[in-house]
Amino acid sequence: MIHQFDAIIVGSGGAGLYAALEASQRCRTAVLSKLYPIRSHTGAAQGGIGAALGNVEEDKPDWHAFDTVKGGDYLVDQQAARIMAEEAIQAVYDLENRGLPFNRTPEGRIDQRRFGGHTRNFGEAPVKRACYAADRTGHMILQTLYQQCIKNEVAFFDEFQVVDLVMDNGTCKGVVAVELSTGALHILAAKAVLFATGGFGRMYKITSNAFANTGDGPAVCARRGIPLQDMEFYQFHPTGIMGLGILISEAVRGEGGILRNRAGERFMERYSPTLLDLAPRDIVARSILTEVRAGQGIRGDRRIDDYIHLDATHLGRDTLMRKLPDITSFCKTYLGIDPADAPIPVLPTAHYAMGGIPTDIHGCVVRDGAGTVVQGLYAAGECACVSVHGANRLGTNSLLDLVVFGRRAGRHIGDYVQQAAAPSVSEADAEPARSWIARLTDGRPGPHGGHILEDMKLVMMEKVGIYRNAADMQNAIDTIQALRERYRTVRVQDRSKTFNTDLLEVIELGNLLDLSLVTAVSALNRQESRGAHSREDFPERNDTQWLKHTLAHLEGDAVRLDYKTVDTSIWEPKPRTY
Amino acid sequence: MNIILKIQRYNPGTDERPYFQEYTLEVDPNERLLDALMSVKRYQDGSLGFRKSCAHGVCGSDAMRINGKDRLACKTLIKEVAEQDGATITVEPLRYMPVQRDLIVDQADFFAKYRSVNPFLINDAPVAEKERIQSQEERMRFDDTTNCILCAACYSACPIFAKQPAFIGPAAIVQAFRFLADTRDRGLADRLPALDRPAGVWSCENHFECTRCCPRSILITKRINQTKKMIEKLHAGEGEGS
Numbered sequence: 001m002i003h004q005f006d007a008i009i010v011g012s013g014g015a016g017l018y019a020a021l022e023a024s025q026r027c028r029t030a031v032l033s034k035l036y037p038i039r040s041h042t043g044a045a046q047g048g049i050g051a052a053l054g055n056v057e058e059d060k061p062d063w064h065a066f067d068t069v070k071g072g073d074y075l076v077d078q079q080a081a082r083i084m085a086e087e088a089i090q091a092v093y094d095l096e097n098r099g100l101p102f103n104r105t106p107e108g109r110i111d112q113r114r115f116g117g118h119t120r121n122f123g124e125a126p127v128k129r130a131c132y133a134a135d136r137t138g139h140m141i142l143q144t145l146y147q148q149c150i151k152n153e154v155a156f157f158d159e160f161q162v163v164d165l166v167m168d169n170g171t172c173k174g175v176v177a178v179e180l181s182t183g184a185l186h187i188l189a190a191k192a193v194l195f196a197t198g199g200f201g202r203m204y205k206i207t208s209n210a211f212a213n214t215g216d217g218p219a220v221c222a223r224r225g226i227p228l229q230d231m232e233f234y235q236f237h238p239t240g241i242m243g244l245g246i247l248i249s250e251a252v253r254g255e256g257g258i259l260r261n262r263a264g265e266r267f268m269e270r271y272s273p274t275l276l277d278l279a280p281r282d283i284v285a286r287s288i289l290t291e292v293r294a295g296q297g298i299r300g301d302r303r304i305d306d307y308i309h310l311d312a313t314h315l316g317r318d319t320l321m322r323k324l325p326d327i328t329s330f331c332k333t334y335l336g337i338d339p340a341d342a343p344i345p346v347l348p349t350a351h352y353a354m355g356g357i358p359t360d361i362h363g364c365v366v367r368d369g370a371g372t373v374v375q376g377l378y379a380a381g382e383c384a385c386v387s388v389h390g391a392n393r394l395g396t397n398s399l400l401d402l403v404v405f406g407r408r409a410g411r412h413i414g415d416y417v418q419q420a421a422a423p424s425v426s427e428a429d430a431e432p433a434r435s436w437i438a439r440l441t442d443g444r445p446g447p448h449g450g451h452i453l454e455d456m457k458l459v460m461m462e463k464v465g466i467y468r469n470a471a472d473m474q475n476a477i478d479t480i481q482a483l484r485e486r487y488r489t490v491r492v493q494d495r496s497k498t499f500n501t502d503l504l505e506v507i508e509l510g511n512l513l514d515l516s517l518v519t520a521v522s523a524l525n526r527q528e529s530r531g532a533h534s535r536e537d538f539p540e541r542n543d544t545q546w547l548k549h550t551l552a553h554l555e556g557d558a559v560r561l562d563y564k565t566v567d568t569s570i571w572e573p574k575p576r577t578y
Numbered sequence: 579m580n581i582i583l584k585i586q587r588y589n590p591g592t593d594e595r596p597y598f599q600e601y602t603l604e605v606d607p608n609e610r611l612l613d614a615l616m617s618v619k620r621y622q623d624g625s626l627g628f629r630k631s632c633a634h635g636v637c638g639s640d641a642m643r644i645n646g647k648d649r650l651a652c653k654t655l656i657k658e659v660a661e662q663d664g665a666t667i668t669v670e671p672l673r674y675m676p677v678q679r680d681l682i683v684d685q686a687d688f689f690a691k692y693r694s695v696n697p698f699l700i701n702d703a704p705v706a707e708k709e710r711i712q713s714q715e716e717r718m719r720f721d722d723t724t725n726c727i728l729c730a731a732c733y734s735a736c737p738i739f740a741k742q743p744a745f746i747g748p749a750a751i752v753q754a755f756r757f758l759a760d761t762r763d764r765g766l767a768d769r770l771p772a773l774d775r776p777a778g779v780w781s782c783e784n785h786f787e788c789t790r791c792c793p794r795s796i797l798i799t800k801r802i803n804q805t806k807k808m809i810e811k812l813h814a815g816e817g818e819g820s
Contacts, residue, residue: 038728099698099762143724329635448624493625496625501619
């Protein structure tokens with residue numbers, strides 16, 4: 001079945017919905033999502049959205065931009081960071097004006113609180129910059145944007161899984177998608193396609209990410225010749241619930257929560273004397289792991305799954321109920337503890353991809369180090385890499401990224417489609433996807449995906465996690481290559497066309513395997529430590545050789561690496577201390 | 579511990595009627611029921627159909643009936659629903675919505691009813707300052723209703739649908755109240771056609787099943803009654819004016 005639109009938005013989280021709101025005012029737009037839109041993972045973001053409103057104390061966009069650059073260990077493209085920090089303010093007011101129920105100051109304005117790495121006057125002390133709605137800010141953003149899409153009658157294709165990108169001589173013509181309820185293949189032709197498919201934390205064993213976060217957009221693009229940028233930079237959030245990986249917001253520390261080791265010591269005093277528990281996430285995650293490895297975890301057995309305590313008992317029941325109610329509920333449900341009475345056992349959890357589909361500041365996908373634009377192809381949100389997060393993202397900057405750059409992409413699409421020609425597609429464009437799915441579902445005996453998935457998640461967690469070295473990463477690459485070989489013989493067990501979620505999971509597994517390979521190869525290649533990429537065998541940052549973005553091209557079973565210049569036009573890279 | 583998952587299976591295309599299938603598996607009592615379902619799907623039977631995503635109770639994908647109660651599978655620990663080794667846990671799809679596959683139900687009606695209340699801020703007046711001013715107390719009046727994740731557990735728990743399938747349902751009214759109680763909203767008149775009719779708020783008989791099952795602890799029944807009062811107050815005002 002072939003459908004024609006001006007613009008197709010793939011993914012219905014914050015970036016996709018904001019882009020859809022903008023694009024749909026100018027052209028025929030459809031949103032494709034494998035979930036119902038309000039189920040997207042933007043809804044799980046907790047702590048806040050960063051913007052220098054200055055509602056509670058003095059703040060400036062320039063301070064915000066600088067913190068973003070320094071937090072990203074100078075791999076951030078600085079003009080992009082400045083755009084984000086400046087547009088943040090109007091973006092937050094727009095959300096409020098559209099109904100988002102932010103918490104309020106005593107004067108009735110949008111309230112703000114502290115978050116890791118956000119400082120006043122270029123690093124002096126923490127600043128209250130995070131605008132928040134309890135500890136469900138992402139949920140509120142997702143709800144507000146979906147409400148606006150209903151109001152503006154945006155067209156949705158719910159529960160459609162995108163499986164291929166249709167390209168013609170370097171120009172994007174549309175996508176191929178499976179309708180989950182029927183198994184039918186659809187070709188959605190469009191002048192412009194935006195990928196806003198979110199993250200891919202499901203490549204790791206312990207993650208805060210939803211089951212749906214399987215990197216479908218980046219994987220589909222990579223298989224069609226689009227490079228992936230800075231994939232070696234993957235953020236582990238310091239505080240996931242031990243064992244489960246469920247996120248415990250940085251807002252707990254923003255409100256005054258303290259990390260303690262088995263001696264009860266506030267160990268961040270030793271790692272980050274100025275910002276303490278509110279140092280950027282890469283630093284806090286490494287500090288926790290260093291404590292555990294030194295036998296200072298709560299059990300003290302130095303094992304990888306030992307943990308530390310996040311102490312919020314001194315915040316008081318009232319603050320917890322007003323500002324951190326969901327966190328309180330998670331602790332009660334999954335741990336059987338009340339954070340007002342007992343410390344929370346936490347451990348770093350795979351959380352956020354700094355890397356992704358390379359774009360310019362309008363969301364246009366670029367294909368090389370020279371910034372050559374792929375006509376008609378866009379990306380925004382976590383699946384994209386602008387790059388405003390560099391080597392390590394600051395908390396509250398992800399919600400900001402998807403709002404600012406989702407909107408910018410939507411606006412650019414609105415302009416672009418006015419002059420672009422309508423693409424011509426045919427059923428033949430769906431042939432690669434059709435034959436792939438036919439093979440997966442031909443009923444022949446073959447392994448199921450479950451064990452391959454488990455092996456992949458384990459090797460990525462153990463060998464391409466917080467601390468890395470060449471031998472481990474080579475081992476991971478070999479393992480993933482072997483798993484990809486096994487994947488070629490996988491067969492779907494479910495024989496039905498109706499809601500074949502088995503097929504969906506096998507497709508997702510293929511995406512995760514491709515992205516795991518690209519991540520591990522990019523990480524092995526970068527012989528330095530920067531932001532979230534910490535090499536035991538190369539412990540220092542090396543600006544002479546490595547102040548550059550990685551562009552990884554997936555070519556069959558091989559990954560070819562190229563590079564792209566970092567924009568350092570505002571602040572000269574300096575050693576990063578907090 | 580070992581448990582038996584007794585799961586209702588149904589593929590409308592190939593099965594004449596729904597049936598139960600049992601799976602035996604070893605689980606940790608502290609695991610989520612969703613973990614057990616995933617274990618079945620990945621290692622025993624890939625054909626089992628259910629929705630899931632966030633796995634910690636915020637996305638609303640995996641509402642289902644667990645031992646006869648409407649709950650999220652990811653917010654239900656095994657130990658809450660299996661008392662001893664070898665216990666059977668019965669898992670069924672939500673009620674009052676057509677089954678599309680096993681535990682997957684068609685939520686089209688549920689979302690159509692949600693949309694019918696105009697679930698977005700209605701206020702065309704220009705904003706005087708950068709943000710609309712709202713006091714902390716005003717903000718807290720509708721706080722719990724902003725928790726709603728549209729999981730449809732309340733819809734399945736409500737006894738009214740058995741006799742009144744057209745009932746707009748608890749979630750839609752909660753979503754209406756979220757705006758009606760927001761000092762920034764001016765949309766009561768726009769929402770009346772959906773709410774002020776027999777199948778609107780007036781179908782509710784205060785059974786409290788929605789409030790009991792809500793995985794987001796929303797005081798649903800209370801919010802429905804407050805919505806009724808707003809409508810009554812509006813009519814009383816109209817009466818005085820005429």
